[in-house]
Amino acid sequence: MGRPCRPKRGGGGYSGTGLRRLLGVEFMDIERVGAGLEPPAALVQLLAETERLVVLTGAGISVESGVPTFRGPEGLWRSFRPEELATPQAFQRNPRLVWEWYDWRRAKIAQARPNPGHLALVRLEERVPDFLLLTQNVDGLHRLAGSRRLLEIHGSLWEVRCLSCGAVREDRRVPIPMLPHCGGCGGLLRPHVVWFGEALNPEILRRAEEALIRAQTVLVVGTSAVVQPAASFALWAREAGAAIVEINPDPTPLTRYCRFALAGAAGEVLPRLLSRLEEQPSR
Numbered sequence: 001m002g003r004p005c006r007p008k009r010g011g012g013g014y015s016g017t018g019l020r021r022l023l024g025v026e027f028m029d030i031e032r033v034g035a036g037l038e039p040p041a042a043l044v045q046l047l048a049e050t051e052r053l054v055v056l057t058g059a060g061i062s063v064e065s066g067v068p069t070f071r072g073p074e075g076l077w078r079s080f081r082p083e084e085l086a087t088p089q090a091f092q093r094n095p096r097l098v099w100e101w102y103d104w105r106r107a108k109i110a111q112a113r114p115n116p117g118h119l120a121l122v123r124l125e126e127r128v129p130d131f132l133l134l135t136q137n138v139d140g141l142h143r144l145a146g147s148r149r150l151l152e153i154h155g156s157l158w159e160v161r162c163l164s165c166g167a168v169r170e171d172r173r174v175p176i177p178m179l180p181h182c183g184g185c186g187g188l189l190r191p192h193v194v195w196f197g198e199a200l201n202p203e204i205l206r207r208a209e210e211a212l213i214r215a216q217t218v219l220v221v222g223t224s225a226v227v228q229p230a231a232s233f234a235l236w237a238r239e240a241g242a243a244i245v246e247i248n249p250d251p252t253p254l255t256r257y258c259r260f261a262l263a264g265a266a267g268e269v270l271p272r273l274l275s276r277l278e279e280q281p282s283r
């Protein structure tokens with residue numbers, strides 16, 4: 001397995017032009033992006049001509065909103081691993097413990113607001129006739145920002161599902177009563193998120209696949225592209241002919257398959273890209 005390649009900063013001794021051409025990747029240096037480097041004109045043109053676009057986002061786009069990573073060393077949960085809490089078995093064993101963990105996360109995320117990266121994707125949606133945003137995030141920030149053509153492929157922290165009747169409802173109570181029960185049938189509620197070892201909703205998967213297969217361009221933002229099946233999404237689209245564009249502070253396993261890989265934070269890179277795009281004549 002080769003490491004994802006990346007240009008050295010400052011140019012000292014880097015002779016990767018041939019390699020870049022081979023991989024079809026145009027790199028931008030993270031420091032120069034931060035200092036206001038413009039996105040490549042060819043990328044702006046590609047997006048201006050794209051009529052069928054899929055955007056795939058992950059945790060990286062929410063970092064600037066202050067959404068905590070739950071692997072951090074904070075408080076109550078430091079002695080648990082998510083793999084031990086976010087499973088159907090854990091919920092069966094101890095639903096209160098799992099709900100307490102979700103309640104803690106909901107309380108943290110209730111304070112978060114969409115950042116310029118989320119808002120830029122709303123502007124992008126307005127420009128593109130056939131658009132779909134696929135997010136791995138369960139924080140609800142895309143919806144809060146105003147994204148409409150959106151599939152939350154791992155579910156939402158703000159929805160609950162009844163284990164007895166299957167009803168899914170929005171529930172924004174913070175704190176949530178312990179244990180929460182269904183208003184319809186009295187059954188136990190669980191978070192409507194996809195846990196480790198669970199399959200994605202087949203209807204969501206079908207709609208995602210259809211959009212990926214017809215996409216001309218796939219924009220991957222703030223995800224290390226290692227969580228399956230999301231990691232495969234961009235590669236399916238590429239097989240079907242789409243150009244892949246990545247925005248991430250660091251290289252990922254996907255970087256080598258990208259036509260453009262922009263090193264930087266979504267909240268800085270996306271608004272700049274949208275400003276350039278909005279200067280293009282509209283179709």
Ligand SMILES: [Zn+2]
Pocket residue numbers: 162163164165166167182183184185186187
């Ligand atoms: Zn019910």
